[in-house]
Amino acid sequence: MTPDQLRAFCLDFNDAREEFPFGPEASVFKVAGKMFALSALDAEPLRINLKCEPEEAERLREEYAAVAPGYHMNKRHWNTVTVGGLPDRMVRELIEDSYDLVVAGLPKAVRLRLDRP
Template sequence: MTFDDLRTYCLSKPATTESLPFDETTLVFKVAGKMFALSDMDARPVRVSLKCDPERAAQLREEYDAIEAAFHMSKRHWNTVTFDGSLRNAMLRELIDHSYELVASGLPKAIRATLNQLPAES
């Protein structure tokens, strides 16, 4: 998966926006204003920080060298995934989905009810 693939996939999610709130290269993806992924556009290999269930986050770090605790984030809830070719694209998409769904599930009920009716950013 390339950075462009990551960006396209994240933006395909309902109510997702992107912004550069920290600096000129750290792209942040949000669902209804809440961050679910961030990635340095210039980093090679591509790396993305994703929210994760705490138990699963720890398990993934133990199982995969390409997954580690996220820098400058809650180590309990965030992992950084390096796209070094060791993880299949299907798994990368599943980890992005998990992060999105985890964040979306914490949104107010009224917003959650409208997510699938809202378009992703074009």
């Protein structure tokens, strides 16, 4: 997955936005103002921070060398994924899971507006 493909996939979700609150090198992808992904898209290797259920986060870290505790994040709830170290399909699933976790924490009216009850 290329940086452009990663950006396009993250922006394809309902109400997804890309912002740069940490400077121009760090793309922060948000839904309804809440972050679901963070990546320095020009970094080599390409990595992305993603929200994850705590138990699943630990399992993924144990099973895959490309998954580590979230860099500069709450390590219980965030993982840093080296994109090239996992199949693209799995990276897309992890991004979608992160988006869904963030949406699940939003008020019901916002979730309904996003078509994700």
